[in-house]
Structure formats: structure tokens, C-alpha cells
Amino acid sequence: MQPIHLAWVDYTILIAYVAFVLGIGWVLARYMKTSSDFLTSARSIPTWVTGLAFMAANLGALELVGMAASGAKYGIAQAHFYWVGAIPAMVFLAVFMMPFYYGSKARSVPEYLKMRFNEPVRALNALSFAVMTVFASGISMDALARLLTNLLPWKLDTNVFGINFGSYDIYLWICSGVVLLYVLKGGLTSAIYTEVLQFFMIVLGFAPVVYLGLRDAGGWHSVKNSLQGVATNPSAYYLQPAGIHYAPDAWTSVWKPVLGGPTANPLGVDWFAVVFGLGFVLSFGYWCTNFLVVQRAMAAKNMTAARNTPLVAAIPKMLFPLLVILPGMVAIALASMPSKDYRIPPPIVSQENYAKAIDVVKSSSPTDAAALKSVSDALGVKVSDTKVTQLIAANAANKLSDSQIQEGLYNSIAENDYNSVILSLLKKYCPPGLLGLALTALLASFMSGMAGNVTAFNTIWTYDLYQAYLVRNKSDAHYFWMGKCITVVGIVLSIFCAYVSKQYNNAMDIIQLVFGFVNAPIFATMLLGMFWKRATGVGAFLGLFAGIAGSTVFHAYTTTVSNVDADGHVINHMKGGYLGLVTQFPSEMAQNFWLAIFAFTICFLATVFISLATRRTKTDEQLKGLVYSLTPKTVDHNLPVWQRPPVIGTVLLIACVILNIIFW
Amino acid sequence: MGLDIRWPIGLMFSLIGVLLLIEGAIGGDKVLSLGININLIWGVVLLVFGVLMLLGAARGRKTPPSA
Numbered sequence: 026m027q028p029i030h031l032a033w034v035d036y037t038i039l040i041a042y043v044a045f046v047l048g049i050g051w052v053l054a055r056y057m058k059t060s061s062d063f064l065t066s067a068r069s070i071p072t073w074v075t076g077l078a079f080m081a082a083n084l085g086a087l088e089l090v091g092m093a094a095s096g097a098k099y100g101i102a103q104a105h106f107y108w109v110g111a112i113p114a115m116v117f118l119a120v121f122m123m124p125f126y127y128g129s130k131a132r133s134v135p136e137y138l139k140m141r142f143n144e145p146v147r148a149l150n151a152l153s154f155a156v157m158t159v160f161a162s163g164i165s166m167d168a169l170a171r172l173l174t175n176l177l178p179w180k181l182d183t184n185v186f187g188i189n190f191g192s193y194d195i196y197l198w199i200c201s202g203v204v205l206l207y208v209l210k211g212g213l214t215s216a217i218y219t220e221v222l223q224f225f226m227i228v229l230g231f232a233p234v235v236y237l238g239l240r241d242a243g244g245w246h247s248v249k250n251s252l253q254g255v256a257t258n259p260s261a262y263y264l265q266p267a268g269i270h271y272a273p274d275a276w277t278s279v280w281k282p283v284l285g286g287p288t289a290n291p292l293g294v295d296w297f298a299v300v301f302g303l304g305f306v307l308s309f310g311y312w313c314t315n316f317l318v319v320q321r322a323m324a325a326k327n328m329t330a331a332r333n334t335p336l337v338a339a340i341p342k343m344l345f346p347l348l349v350i351l352p353g354m355v356a357i358a359l360a361s362m363p364s365k366d367y368r369i370p371p372p373i374v375s376q377e378n379y380a381k382a383i384d385v386v387k388s389s390s391p392t393d394a395a396a397l398k399s400v401s402d403a404l405g406v407k408v409s410d411t412k413v414t415q416l417i418a419a420n421a422a423n424k425l426s427d428s429q430i431q432e433g434l435y436n437s438i439a440e441n442d443y444n445s446v447i448l449s450l451l452k453k454y455c456p457p458g459l460l461g462l463a464l465t466a467l468l469a470s471f472m473s474g475m476a477g478n479v480t481a482f483n484t485i486w487t488y489d490l491y492q493a494y495l496v497r498n499k500s501d502a503h504y505f506w507m508g509k510c511i512t513v514v515g516i517v518l519s520i521f522c523a524y525v526s527k528q529y530n531n532a533m534d535i536i537q538l539v540f541g542f543v544n545a546p547i548f549a550t551m552l553l554g555m556f557w558k559r560a561t562g563v564g565a566f567l568g569l570f571a572g573i574a575g576s577t578v579f580h581a582y583t584t585t586v587s588n589v590d591a592d593g594h595v596i597n598h599m600k601g602g603y604l605g606l607v608t609q610f611p612s613e614m615a616q617n618f619w620l621a622i623f624a625f626t627i628c629f630l631a632t633v634f635i636s637l638a639t640r641r642t643k644t645d646e647q648l649k650g651l652v653y654s655l656t657p658k659t660v661d662h663n664l665p666v667w668q669r670p671p672v673i674g675t676v677l678l679i680a681c682v683i684l685n686i687i688f689w
Numbered sequence: 690m691g692l693d694i695r696w697p698i699g700l701m702f703s704l705i706g707v708l709l710l711i712e713g714a715i716g717g718d719k720v721l722s723l724g725i726n727i728n729l730i731w732g733v734v735l736l737v738f739g740v741l742m743l744l745g746a747a748r749g750r751k752t753p754p755s756a
Binding site for chain 1: 701727
């Protein structure tokens with residue numbers, strides 16, 4: 026994508042945002058007196074703030090960019106991640122699990138596991154989470170630095186002490202530096218406040234873009250009609266290989282294409298995998314056990330506030346598909362309208378490759394059949410045969426300039442870079458001013474992604490690794506100091522991970538894969554821990570281990586249909602099937618969902634059987650407040666009906682069902 | 690905790706609202722998107738939002754914080 030031109034007003038908004046987040050950190054610094062203030066906000070934050078932070082912590086820029094990309098690729102069915110996945114999980118967390126997280130006075134999820142089970146379970150969870158969260162932080166910062174490098178027009182290459190630094194490095198270090206400053210000063214509270222700020226910026230920055238996009242496309246009905254054309258002939262817009270057709274409502278209906286089976290929807294999934302793989306295992310596994318989000322709920326003022334936090338978050342979460350998925354759908358609808366002169370941006374091709382391709386065009390004649398392949402090879406991407414033939418003919422008729430040929434080549438690329446969709450919409454519809462706001466919102470969400478991960482990391486390290494195993498029984502001031510040190514270390518490690526992510530795209534795929542292996546079984550452990558007093562520490566540890574091992578085995582023996590060539594050999598071993606091929610799935614998403622179901626089941630069964638075979642190490646008295654059957658039920662009678670978590674939860678679920686019906 | 694979050698949010702969006710208003714008012718033709726002066730309209734919306742936040746924060750300061 027060509028760089029976007031920014032005006033003074035855009036830069037002012039950007040600088041104002043940076044000034045504000047640093048200012049928030051500075052003001053909060055004087056209230057940071059204990060390690061608890063710094064790492065856990067000492068349970069002092071009002072519900073609406075923790076609620077919005079809970080949601081915003083998960084709302085990284087990768088989600089903003091990714092959901093628009095998926096909206097273009099898959100349509101409204103992507104909303105399952107919200108309406109079948111996130112909302113039920115958040116309600117369950119609020120009503121059933123928060124009493125244990127908050128009531129146990131645990132300072133983190135691993136600490137709860139230690140109280141409920143034993144140290145090995147805590148260590149396993151703390152270590153895997155710590156590694157995971159630092160890498161997630163790095164991936165976020167890498168994506169930010171790349172975005173800025175592609176977007177901003179300056180070339181900032183310098184040479185210091187004999188080392189070459191480019192724009193990427195400057196942006197990475199400056200953004201990391203800003204995050205470091207405000208987290209070091211204000212701790213978790215800083216991160217929470219900036220997450221809430223980020224939330225409003227995203228909503229207020231993107232809403233006008235969605236409105237303008239819809240308006241340009243002629244309104245929702247016009248979009249719906251265009252998407253019918255897209256769904257029946259997706260190869261015309263480079264969405265699917267030629268020959269694949271879906272029902273006209275495949276992009277605008279959430280359930281019908283899924284109920285039709287994996288071949289009837291572009292996601293390639295069946296309803297069972299969606300409901301149990303995505304809806305149950307993956308979503309509950311994330312929202313109910315991932316300390317990044319649970320930490321925000323644990324920072325609430327009191328038990329009722331803690332229970333209501335995920336519910337407050339669920340309200341905007343439910344409506345978010347309209348803000349983040351809809352732009353993607355509008356984009357692909359616009360691409361299908363010839364009068365709009367818009368297409369999903371093609372992948373970026375380097376100038377040298379363009380130069381090579383221009384030479385091929387110049388030296389080919391219109392009847393040359395091999396020319397098409399040569400052009401495609403030179404560019405490194407697939408091209409539209411008709412468009413390239415036209416281009417060669419046009420050049421043969423009257424000599425075109427280099428830039429005209431390049432433009433013709435650009436328009437003939439038959440691949441889409443979906444991750445550029447949201448940026449292309451901003452470029453198309455945002456005048457200076459609004460553009461600054463939207464871009465700053467994107468920047469804010471990348472940075473708060475790093476801040477959120479670092480604040481989760483420093484708490485886990487300080488309490489669950491350092492204090493638990495390395496240096497015990499020191500004063501609180503010592504742990505406060507350690508919390509600050511590890512914040513710096515966390516940022517540095519994140520920067521390191523960002524460079525790894527930049528260098529080896531494959532490394533990041535491996536990391537994401539491993540996270541999936543770990544995330545899938547953890548919910549089984551948590552579920553059994555909270556609701557079955559007979560679950561023992563040995564059972565939990567071995568069960569979790571078995572679940573992770575099960576994930577790995579499942580992945581080693583399965584892959585996607587598209588990853589197997591005509592002779593039955595697996596093409597890309599990163600996508601599975603490297604030890605053998607037991608089954609092939611229609612899509613990666615389907616493979617992920619089934620892997621989750623498999624891992625959860627293994628962990629669940631292993632934990633149950635091993636627990637029954639081992640002796641309990643904790644008495645009923647020790648487990649009071651940690652297990653459902655041994656905890657007095659939370660009294661809600663003194664609250665007005667509309668503030669009681671089970672009531673709010675039920676209303677939210679009903680609203681969710683209504684949304685599913687509207688977009689059926 | 691110490692700082693009512695509505696202060697920075699209110700200030701930030703009031704400022705952005707004013708900036709968008711100025712850009713919308715003096716920008717001329719290049720600020721029209723699909724023929725709508727979106728900066729002007731949205732600038733007003735953001736300014737109202739920011740002021741409401743500030744009012745909320747000011748009111749919150751009058752009632753003493755609950756224990």
C-alpha cells in the first residue's frame with residue numbers, strides 16, 4: 026500500500042495521545058506505594074473502568090486488522106467468535122468463576138491454582154503463560170513497527186556505532202519506550218486507564234469510517250445484494266480458487282452456511298466444531314483462564330464489581346462485530362461494484378520485482394503464452410490472465426511508460442492482502458483530522474497490547490515465580506522493586522521477540538501453534554478444579570500435561586485438505602501431519618476447533634481418572650471458597666434486581682440469541 | 690485510584706473534538722468525504738462527549754469517595 030499522507034492535525038492528535046498516556050502514568054505514580062498498588066491495582070477500580078479495560082485488553086490491533094480481514098474473507102459468520110464464543114464465556118466467568126478468583130484473594134490465576142491444587146500446577150501455568158504473554162507482546166510491537174514503516178513517509182535510516190538502524194527500529198524502540206515509561210510509573214492502573222482510553226478512541230475513530238463506507242456502498246441492503254454476487258462467484262474477487270461457489274447468503278448469514286456443512290461456508294467448518302470447539306473450549310479457555318483479561322476483573326473494588334466486570338465488557342463486545350467485521354464486508358462489497366473503482370489491496374511487491382515484470386511485459390508479444398507465467402514469477406504473486414494479456418497488447422499497440430505498466434501490473438494481481446483492508450478504508454474515507462484519530466486509535470491498540478501483556482507478565486513473575494520459588498519472605502518493598510525491574514526486562518524481552526517475529530514469520534506461526542496447544546486443555550483443569558472437590562493436584566497436573574501432549578499428537582497426525590498434494594504428501598509440515606495422516610480437515614479453522622475439542626476431552630478424562638486414583642491432599646476446610654460445593658452462595662439479595670450478576674448475565678445471553686436470530 | 694479516569698478521557702476528546710472542528714471549518718474542499726464535512730460533525734460529537742466526561746469527573750469530585 027502506498028504511504029498515506031498525514032496533515033498537521035493528524036500529527037497533533039498522535040502527539041496529544043502520547044502526551045496523555047505519559048501524563049496519566051506520571052499522575053498515577055504518586056499513588057503507587059506498595060507492590061499491590063503497582064501490580065494488581067490493590068482492588069480499587071470502579072466497575073465500568075474494569076469492564077471496559079477487560080474488553081480492551083483483548084482488543085489488540087491484530088484483532089481490529091484481523092476482523093476486518095476476516096469480514097472480507099468470510100463475511101458475517103466471523104461473528105461467531107463473538108456471539109457463540111466470547112459472550113457465553115464472559116457470562117460464565119462473571120456468574121460462576123469470579124467468586125472463586127476474587128473470593129480466594131488470589132493475586133493471579135496461577136496463585137488460585139496453587140491454592141486449589143498444588144505448586145507444580147501453578148508452576149506449569151505460570152511458566153507457560155509468562156512465555157506466551159511476552160511473545161504476544163513482541164508480535165504486537167512487530168506488527169506496529171511494520172505498520173508505521175509502511176505508512177509514514179519518512180526514511181529514518183541512520184548509522185550509530187557502526188550498526189545500521191532503519192525506520193522499523195526507530196518506531197519499535199520509541200513506541201516500546203513510551204509504553205515502558207507509563208507502565209513503570211503507574212503500574213497496572215496506568216495500563217487499565219490507557220486501555221479504556223484506547224477503547225473510546227477505537228469506537229469513536231472507527232464508527233464514522235463504517236458509516237461512510239456503508240453510505241458509499243449504498244446502505245446495508247445494497248451491501249447485502251452485492252455480497253450475494255460475491256458468495257456465488259468468490260473466485261472473481263480472488264477469495265477462493267476457481268470453481269467454488271456458495272449459496273447467495275454465505276456472506277450475510279451466520280448460521281445457514283455453517284449448518285450446511287464445511288463445503289457450504291468459506292470458513293470450512295461444521296456446526297459441532299463451531300459450538301464446541303470455538304464456543305466452548307477455545308473461548309471459555311481464553312476468557313475464563315487467561316490472566317491478561319482476568320487480571321482486570323481482579324482489580325475491581327469488591328466482589329459485586331468483580332462479577333459485573335465481564336458483564337459490563339460483554340455489552341460493547343456484543344456490538345463490536347458491527348464495528349470491526351462490517352468494514353471488511355463493506356470492503357468486499359465495494360470491490361464487487363465496478364463503479365466504485367475499489368479493490369482489496371494486493372500484497373506488497375518490491376520495486377525490483379516490478380522492474381523485472383515490466384521488462385517481461387516489454388519484451389513479450391500478445392500471442393506469447395509463456396509470458397503470463399513469466400510475469401507471475403517475476404512479481405512473485407498470482408496474476409489475472411486476462412488483465413496481463415490486455416496489458417501486453419496495450420503495450421505492443423503504443424509504448425506505455427514504465428509507471429503505466431506498473432499500474433497495469435498492480436491492477437492485475439490476483440491475490441488479496443486482507444490485512445490491508447482496514448487501512449485502505451481509512452485512506453479512502455478519512456479526511457485529515459478523522460484520519461489522525463483513526464490511525465492513533467490503531468496505534469493506541471498496538472501499544473496497549475504491549476502494556477497489557479507486560480503488566481500481566483510482571484505480576485506472574487513477581488508473585489508466582491520469583492516470590493513463590495526464588496526469593497521468599499522478603500519485605501513488600503523488595504517485591505515492589507522487583508516488579509519494576511521485571512517490567513523493564515519484560516519490555517526488553519518483548520522487543521527481542523518482535524525482532525524474532527520480523528525475521529522468521531514461521532517462528533511466529535510455531536509460537537501461535539504452541540499457545541493453542543496450551544490454551545485448549547486449561548479450561549478442563551479450571552472447570553474440574555472449581556466444580557469438583559474430588560479433583561486432586563496430581564490429577565490436575567498430569568491431566569494438563571496429557572492435554573498439551575494430546576494437542577501435539579493431534580496436530581502431528583492431521584492437516585488440512587489443501588495442505589496435501591496429489592501424491593498424498595504433506596506440503597507444509599508447520600500445518601500438521603508430519604508424523605502421519607489420520608484425517609484431513611476442510612480448513613485450518615476446522616483443524617483448530619477439533620484440536621481444541623480433542624485436547625479438552627483428553628485433559629478432562631485424564632484429570633478425572635487420575636484424581637480418582639490418587640488421594641486428596643486438601644481437606645474440605647482448606648478448599649472452602651475455592652470450590653463451588655464448599656463455598657457459601659454469594660448473597661445478591663441486597664442488590665437491586667437489575668444489578669445482580671445472574672440476572673444481567675441472562676439478559677445478555679438472550680440479547681446474544683436475538684443477534685444470532687437477526688443474522689440467521 | 691487517585692485520578693478519576695474521566696479527567697484524561699474528557700480532556701483528550703474535548704481537545705480532539707476542537708481539532709477536528711478547526712480542521713472541518715478551515716479545511717475547505719479537501720475535508721469533504723462523500724460530500725459530507727465529517728470533521729465538523731464528528732468534531733462536535735467528540736467535543737460534547739469530552740465535556741460530558743469532564744462534567745462527570747467534576748461531579749464525582751464533589752461526592753466523597755465511598756470507602
